Amino acid sequence: MNKQIVVTILKILGETYPEARCALKFGSPYELLVATMLSAQCTDVRVNKVTNELYREFNTPEKMVSLTEEELGKKIKSCGFFRNKSKHILETSRAIIEEHGGKVPDTMEELIKLPGVGRKTADVVLSNAFGIPAIAVDTHVFRVSNRLGIARGNTPHKVEMELMKNIPKNMWSDSHHYLIWHGRKICKSRKPDCGHCPVAPYCEYLNCPEKNEK
DNA sequence: AACTCGGGGCA
DNA sequence: TGCCCAGAGTT
Numbered sequence: 001m002n003k004q005i006v007v008t009i010l011k012i013l014g015e016t017y018p019e020a021r022c023a024l025k026f027g028s029p030y031e032l033l034v035a036t037m038l039s040a041q042c043t044d045v046r047v048n049k050v051t052n053e054l055y056r057e058f059n060t061p062e063k064m065v066s067l068t069e070e071e072l073g074k075k076i077k078s079c080g081f082f083r084n085k086s087k088h089i090l091e092t093s094r095a096i097i098e099e100h101g102g103k104v105p106d107t108m109e110e111l112i113k114l115p116g117v118g119r120k121t122a123d124v125v126l127s128n129a130f131g132i133p134a135i136a137v138d139t140h141v142f143r144v145s146n147r148l149g150i151a152r153g154n155t156p157h158k159v160e161m162e163l164m165k166n167i168p169k170n171m172w173s174d175s176h177h178y179l180i181w182h183g184r185k186i187c188k189s190r191k192p193d194c195g196h197c198p199v200a201p202y203c204e205y206l207n208c209p210e211k212n213e214k
Numbered sequence: 215a216a217c218t219c220g221g222g223g224c225a
Numbered sequence: 226t227g228c229c230c231a232g233a234g235t236t
Contacts, residue, residue, distance in 0.1 A: 024231080041232060042220095043229095077222095078222060079222095080219085080222075080230080088233085115234090116234085117233085118233050120231075120232060120233085121232075121233085124231075139232085140231070184230095
């Protein structure tokens with residue numbers, strides 16, 4: 001797709017979802033890292049509810065590791081996968097203390113070594129906490145990009161490469177959030193609400209049936 | 215590439 | 226009740 005059209009689409013989405021910058025509330029890179037780890041298969045609304053309470057007392061790796069896995073598990077259980085998540089959060093907090101001087105690392109290479117931190121979480125932390133341009137391709141970004149036709153690919157990595165090629169670098173981080181918001185509100189996986197889609201005129205899913213998602 | 219982990223919100 | 230949700234680790 002024409003790069004000009006891609007930028008147009010993203011600008012429209014940005015105007016449609018002005019609140020979409022970063023839905024996870026955080027006051028430090030560490031808070032964002034933990035919030036993002038919690039957000040796996042769990043909506044941002046619930047994550048924010050949990051972290052609002054959790055961060056009152058436990059908003060640094062040093063304070064976090066004073067909790068046992070069971071104690072932390074109780075506090076985060078409404079985010080699901082609580083055994084894995086509490087274990088990973090504690091292991092990651094210990095690694096940050098012991099191997100990174102208590103600071104969240106700011107490179108992809110170091111971030112994905114942390115237990116429970118994958119490429120998506122790392123991208124979110126890099127772009128939102130450290131201002132390093134990145135596009136995390138989660139299920140929403142993957143689906144919406146393929147449908148619209150702004151980036152096609154059968155793997156998240158392929159879609160990421162296409163997006164980075166088609167979007168100006170200074171729009172990468174915001175675009176990630178716009179695409180997620182659009183995927184949740186309108187371009188849903190099951191029943192996309194094309195009748196209310198602000199970028200329907202540009203959408204290949206609607207206008208080019210032969211290019212329909214695979 | 216497929217499978218597993220998981221409670222809560224909503225139809 | 227059944228389906229779905231800002232993913233990552235293991236096999």
